[in-house]
Amino acid sequence: MKFFIDTANLAQIREANDLGVLDGVTTNPSLMAKEGIKGQEAVYNHYKTICEIVTNGDISAEVVSTDFDGIVAEGKKLAAIHPNIIVKVPMIKDGVKAMKWFTDNGIKTNCTLVFSAGQAILAAKAGAKYVSPFIGRIDDGGWDGVQLIEQIARIYTIQGFETEILAASIRNPLHIIKCAEAGADVCTCPLESILGLLKHPLTDIGLAKFLEDAKKFS
Numbered sequence: 001m002k003f004f005i006d007t008a009n010l011a012q013i014r015e016a017n018d019l020g021v022l023d024g025v026t027t028n029p030s031l032m033a034k035e036g037i038k039g040q041e042a043v044y045n046h047y048k049t050i051c052e053i054v055t056n057g058d059i060s061a062e063v064v065s066t067d068f069d070g071i072v073a074e075g076k077k078l079a080a081i082h083p084n085i086i087v088k089v090p091m092i093k094d095g096v097k098a099m100k101w102f103t104d105n106g107i108k109t110n111c112t113l114v115f116s117a118g119q120a121i122l123a124a125k126a127g128a129k130y131v132s133p134f135i136g137r138i139d140d141g142g143w144d145g146v147q148l149i150e151q152i153a154r155i156y157t158i159q160g161f162e163t164e165i166l167a168a169s170i171r172n173p174l175h176i177i178k179c180a181e182a183g184a185d186v187c188t189c190p191l192e193s194i195l196g197l198l199k200h201p202l203t204d205i206g207l208a209k210f211l212e213d214a215k216k217f218s
Contacts, residue, residue, distance in 0.1 A: 001180045004057070004188035006168065008035045008046065012191040013053055019194070024057035025050050026110070026132075026168065026188040028088070029064055044081055051082035060110045060130070062088035071098040079107045086110045086129060091119045096126050103127030110166065120152045124161035130186065135179070136169030145169070146178045153183030173197045 002023035005016045008031040016022045027050070037046050047061050059082070063074040071094060075087040079102075087102060088110045089095045099109045103126060110130040111123035115138060123131040133152065135145025152165055167179040170189030173196035179187050 001184055002186040003194060004060075004166070004186055005194065006031070006170070006188040006190055008032045008037065008050075010049065010053065013050060016191055016194060017054055021194070022054060022057060023186070024059060024188075025054055026060040026088070026166075028062045028112070044077070047078070047081050047085065051084050054084075057084065058086045058108075058129075059084050060086045060088040060112075062112065063090075066090070066092060066094065068094040068097050068101075071095060072101055075102055075107060075109075088112050088132075089128075091115075091123065096122050099123065099126035099128050112168070115148075117148065117151045117155060120163075120165075121155065121159075121161075124156065124159075124163040128163050130164050130166040132166045132168040132188075134169035135167055135175065136171040138169075139171070146175070146182050149179055149182040149184050157183075173199075 003021050004024040004026050005013055005022060006026045007013060008027045013025055032043055037043055051059050061078040063071050065071045065074050071089060078087050079085050086108045089099050090113050091111055099111060102109050108129040110132055111128040112132045114120055114131055114133045120131045133148050138145035138148060149165060149167055164185035166186040166188060167184040168188050170176060170187060170193050173193055176187050176189060176193060176197060
């Protein structure tokens with residue numbers, strides 16, 4: 001399973017990249033706004049900087065248009081920023097139409113805001129490289145987001161779809177583990193969730209014991 005970091009914060013992206021396990025980045029307008037990035041030129045320059053940090057990973061850049069012509073025009077501009085840009089398109093009718101156009105014209109896409117298996121099937125049929133089920137938001141509604149990952153994984157295997165399942169809206173390290181068990185191809189999450197995988201009390205206890213014993217040899 002690939003690890004993406006879900007942020008527009010350059011310091012966090014660099015830290016995750018330095019860890020040696022980062023495979024890509026996902027962003028959205030909310031994350032850009034959180035970093036105080038305003039205006040199309042500033043946003044595009046920020047995407048370019050992210051691509052220069054994570055040189056070998058896919059970088060999802062989200063459109064803000066909701067009509068076919070607008071999505072296509074915006075997606076073409078985003079794709080021109082860097083070869084690693086993946087155009088992030090919402091799961092709406094014109095979004096599906098645009099994803100098919102992008103697929104036919106050699107532009108890779110990430111279908112975002114997916115909350116059902118039916119939506120995931122449409123994204124795969126349209127040729128999306130990634131489909132992003134928002135499991136945390138599904139959990140918030142009283143359902144089990146990981147079950148959706150399992151369902152999509154079964155369907156994609158049976159039908160032979162090549163679209164990768166990108167588990168999004170990750171809230172904690174356990175989500176990452178559950179998504180890996182459920183068959184997700186990618187997990188995108190905040191830095192704190194990735195770093196949370198490092199933590200275990202027995203590791204801390206064991207290290208403290210080793211360091212204490214090592215003092216006896218000095």
